[in-house]
Amino acid sequence: MTFAAMIxxxxxxxxxxxxxxxxxxxxxxxxxxxxxxxxxxxxxxxxYEAQSNIPEEERVGYIAPKKKKLATNEEAPVKILGQE
Structure with a gap:
């Protein structure tokens, strides 16, 4: 039996x-x-995970993508302390 057949x-x-x-x-x-x-x-x-279509987030070694940072030319909201 081959490795692939075993899987x-x-x-x-x-x-x-x-x-x-x-x-x-x-x-x-x-x-x-x-x-x-x-x-x-x-x-x-x-x-096995690849052949069984296990969702990527449930697979061994999965690392969630980092949150997207704002580009340097985009403006970020500014919060002024003391004002709501």
Missing amino acids: EKMSPEIYTALKSGVELGRWPNGQALTQEQKEISMEAVLR
């Missing part, structure tokens, strides 16, 4: 266990992951 057949429960294992560095039974297991598990998690 296609992966259940949500296996995905959750792999994701947790990568996050904690341990399998559900408490055994530590080796470096190779971490790398393979992380790749499986990322591929």
